[in-house]
Amino acid sequence: MITAANLTKRYGRTFAVNGLSFTVKSSRVTGFLGPNGAGKSTTMRMILGLDRPTAGGAHIDGRPYREYEQPLRKAGALLDAKSVHGGRSARNHLLYLAYSNGLPASRVGEVLEEVGLASVADRRLGGFSLGMFQRLGIAGALLGDPEVLLFDEPVNGLDPEGILWVRTLLRRLAAEGRTVLVSSHLMSEMAQTADHLIVIGKGRLLADAGVSDFIGRGSQGYVRVRCADTALLASHLPEGNTTAHGDHVRITGIGARAVGEAAAAAGIALHELVEVQPTLEAAYMELTQASAEFTTGRS
Amino acid sequence: MIGLLRSEWIKLRSIRSTMWTMAGLVVVMISFAYLNSAIASRQAERLQAGEVTQMALGAAPFASLIVASLGVLAISSEYRTGMIRTTLLAVPRRGRMLAAKATTFAAFTLVVNLLSCLAAFLVGQAVLGSRGASLEEPGVLRMVAGCALYLTGAGLFGLALGTLVRHTAGGVVAVIVTLFVLPQLVGMLPNGAGARLMPYVTSVAGMRIMSSAPGVLTPWAGFGVFCLWIAAAALAALVLLRGRDA
Incomplete structure (x- = not known):
């Protein structure tokens, strides 16, 4: 020990x-x-x-x-x-x-x-x-x-x-x-x-x-979505949180299936719809990002 | 402690430079003895036993630099490669490690030094033939064995300085400064201070043991003073080694 x-x-x-x-x-x-x-x-x-x-x-x-x-x-x-x-x-x-x-x-x-x-x-x-x-x-x-x-x-x-x-x-x-x-x-x-x-x-x-x-x-899973108007999509989602990450949005608290159905109902074309599972890697990155000694300009 | 000594002996003998350096020592000692004695053999006047012995041991200052460098290397090579951390993981009691290293180093170099000093003496006397000295004459054995002791002391001094400096080149420079430059500097001190202090300076004191000339310090007293220098350097090395991060 x-x-x-x-x-x-x-x-x-x-x-x-x-x-x-x-x-x-x-x-x-x-x-x-x-x-x-x-x-x-x-x-x-x-x-x-x-x-x-x-x-x-x-x-x-x-x-x-x-x-x-x-x-x-x-x-x-x-x-x-x-x-x-x-x-x-x-x-x-x-x-x-x-x-x-x-x-x-x-x-x-x-x-x-x-x-x-x-x-x-x-x-x-x-x-x-x-x-x-x-x-x-x-x-x-x-x-x-x-x-x-x-x-x-x-x-x-x-x-x-x-x-x-x-x-x-x-x-x-x-x-x-x-x-x-x-x-x-x-x-x-x-x-x-x-x-x-x-x-x-x-x-x-x-x-x-x-x-x-x-x-x-650590990190939760999320749904990664790409579409033309993310704000419009967000307004049609029944629940969940949407955060912008460059050219895509991450949606938590709601599954890919629900996101896809909400988008279809609102007539929004999705360019990408991926369910991202929580991983050790992601949990680790999230935890250590703030304390990394050397980070590149973009993350 | 036996295990530690065996451990340090493996380190010492498994490095090629150790054997090359000691072979170089033998060559330097013998060639100086040969050339010095050859020059002396052409001179007409009768030489004292002490004088011819000193001639045969004429390479001692250079030899001391060789052995002292090997002493520096015995520890600085561990610092250069980072092996010191492996060593201190195995032997975290650092004083013991240094004691084992010093003991092994001293025992090994003393044997080689004795052999090379004796060989140098015998070669010198062979060149001089009937005008040469023998080991039975007063002071001769003390000078020959003393030369080996001085060289071994210089090696330990190098080991201590190497431990202090942790760097090969730096350690060798420290050896040169303390054994060769310091006597020159002290000699230049004004108002007779230089002459008064000179007998007590590192190599001047240490080499009394292989001298036939009269001096302020007796041969053994001179060597004793040299041992105090070594002890002081070793103590400083021990204190730093124990306190420093490896």
Whole structure:
């Protein structure tokens, strides 16, 4: 279990993480979501004792990470996968980690096998692709067979087969009863992997909910309509709210069927009539839009 | 702690530059010994054992720069690649990590330094033939072993500076400034202050251990002062390493 209590990190006058409190429970995959610059990596670094919080703190099973004698046996993490020395082999990279935590050298062979890097174990890391680095980073996280796992953007640079592999691995780790926290800025990825979501924006907690709750609580579905005179259409609708979005209108509180029938009765020609289902992606966009660090001019 | 030492040893030996740098050290030590002694062998006057030993160890200032650079690299390469975060995830007790790194580095370089200093001495004496010195003569063994100790100390000094600066080029510059430029600067201080302080400055104090000439500090006292410099740099490095975000 990972707990963060009022976790805060300030750089000068900017808050990277601002009073964040949450609990990551075992036996499920918790997605850690937020736009780029939301503070996900900083939060993870503070949980792992790399960065010192300005205020508050984080615990792993009741103790700060820094207090563990052999932390890799308790918690494994993949942060920046490319943080390795290019002149070293994968085996030596993992071997130094294993020895530092009193783990047998045989574990290195096991995890290399598990992540599919056994055949390139003795090759210098300089020639690895990003996907191979990710696999090596995951191997490092699994080395101590830990109960708690943290992955920062683990599917970055992976091909579709690799993405599927990570997804399956995360599900399996959670099914084994481990605590799994996975950060991502891609909702679509999390939708297929996570059971629970922690969403942050500009360093603040935006949501901490199960995936289905999250969709329900967030964006509603709507009907997208295009026609020549939207105001005329709105006046003929029996109920519902109409909002203009560029060249189309979104109608909520009423289904596509009712909109179509109202339009037909009033003799209005519709150019488009689409029922848009609520999605995790939409709920996420809606929640984080206001807190995105960098947004383009148009949304 | 054994595991930590093994861990740091793997890091040190699995990088090619470590072995190349140490091979370079041996070459520099031996070639200087050969050339210095060859020049001396043409001179007519009789040389003291201490003098010929010092000649054979003539590459020490350059060698100290090589070992100190390796010391800088031992930590700065972790910062350059970001590997320091992986290391500190595995060993969050940062003081222990630094202690293990320093111990491993010192043990490894001491062995190589002893071998290269001894080789340089033997090559020098072979060139001088019957006019050469032997290890049994007073002070000779202390100078040869002392040279290895000084080089190892310089390496640890480099490791401490590298930890402070977290940057390879910056760390090497810091080494050059403290070991080579600082003595020059102190020497220029007015009113005799330069002459009074000079014996206590980094490399001047440290190299007393491999000198046969009389000085303000005895050879071991000089080396002791050098160790204080190393300790001060290491303490500053430890405090910063523990307080900083990785």
